[in-house]
Amino acid sequence: MVSPHTKSTETTTVYPAANAMRVKVVGAGVAGLTCAHAFALRGAQVTVVDRRPGSGQGCSWYAGGMLAPWCERESAEPLIVDLGLESQAYWQVAVPDVPNEGSLVLAQPRDLADLRRFSRRTEHFEWVDGARIGELEPDLEGRFDQGLFFPSEAHLEPRKALAALTRRLVDEHQVTFRFEADGFDEVDDEAGVADEADLVVDCRGLAARDTLADLRGVKGEMLVLYSTEVALSRPVRMLHPRIPVYIVPRGDGHFMIGATSIENDERGRVTGRSMLELLGAVYALHPAFGEAEIVEIGADVRPAFPDNLPRLRKRGNTIYVNGLYRHGFLAAPALARRAAELAFDGAYFPEVMDEDHRQW
């Protein structure tokens, strides 16, 4: 048997010891699954519960899956870069199919000022001209004269990644999953056993607003297109003063287009105006998208704190991991690692622990 302190790059099965810490993770989204992984790697006996029928079906389902800390730096705090670099490294070993093709940022000629502004707000990119854009993405040849290329960034397919991580947790770490369960107030026997957990890791997203009063919802809408006329190797961001949009290739002719960011907590409802904006931007990227098939449209609500930065909060025997906003895949593994070190080592992370000042 390997040590419970095995690092995440190991793939050998880890069996929790008889006296292992019993951890119940509530929520099987990207935060919950990465927490389950981090705690299992420390030897905990982990149960994941979710009210949905499978993992990753909350707002993780609608995520873009861009591992783009430097692009995000344009509008996010430096902390997101730190968490993002750590998380990117995690995903590249934790799940298969994480293309490291970089990201491309483009703008229409009349919005070049936005490209310059973007470049001033971040780093780790190179200016690319039309010829270089054509080398990187042959289908965009001749369509843009200037852009920014972030060579170190990566992307993944969120649904496949979370399915792969779930399998890994079951196969390698003996993590138990209970779906269609609330995690807090069931009465069945199985739940009773799980509820004897030594520690609860609450990763419920916006549903945790019942105890985290400063959480709010930020709605995001997306769509998935299918086209065999265009191929892209990497996420492309189209800058626009009013409507910035990104296109993430999902393989097999599928493209995820996202995402609006609207200050409300309305789930599921997609507006015509948002679709006009997303489709308008992708049509400007390449007119072939005008003939693409609309495979899916969707919307959900990102959980966010007032500064749009994620948090760990420990109250009693519950650790809350929440407020990942639009940085779920970009921040979750880094937060999960911190949550486990908080639980096992009493470690303190002031950058993400706002209300806890080592008082436990």
Place this chain on the structure above:
Amino acid sequence: MDAMTGLTTGIGTDKVTFYDTEISSRLLLGTAQYPSPAILAEAIRASGAEIVTVSLRRESGAAKAGQSFWQLIRDLGVKVLPNTAGCKTVKEAVTTAEMARELFGTPWVKLEVIGEDDTLQPDVFGLVEAARILSRDGFQVFPYTTEDLVVAEKLLSAGCEVLMPWGAPIGSGRGLNNPYGLRSMRAHFPGVPLVVDAGVGVPSHAAAAMELGYDAVLLNTAVAKAGDPVRMARAFAAAIAAGREAVLADPMEVRDMAAPSTPVMGRAFVGS
């Protein structure tokens, strides 16, 4: 009011009055597009703004779903001027204004009826019509308009007691596109509170608007999209205060001939 400058406020008690409400800060700030609500709150505090605009059309969703953001705004303790941003018809604007009154408990509304997608310029015909409907219904309307004097007259007769002409198209940051038009508007409506709304990019634009004798400046993108919004909010507050102070100080006249600040009499002796 001072007949020479058209100022609606007196020196010493330098306040501007919008519909019987006295306001000290002449910077009105929009609340959209900030990196986070926390930065928005800090920018508002740094700016000293007492009035913030809030958009409702898109955020309200199907069931007034924007409550948590609106609560953050209410918690800032500033006066809320709800706006009808994104509305393109009279009906949309009126419905949005009614919802705003209910949500924020204020008769104030910044009325936008957008007529053109690219420039976001106001549909002045719809604007006048919506202003008439809303004023009759007890609203206190702050219309986003152009510098057109005839439209301004019609807005006043529709019941508006404040006018908000654009400096330049919304979000363009171009500054005051038509200083002549804005100056003549000031001269035509000496007793009406006038606010330059939209198009302001840098603090010198805001100072210039104040130097034209405008009562206040409303802006959003220039602060929200700055690299450091809090710092930019402070910069605008300083510029607007400077422009206002300059007007109150009665600036010198422009002249063609040089008028040296040091007397030249006896020049022959200098350096001898």
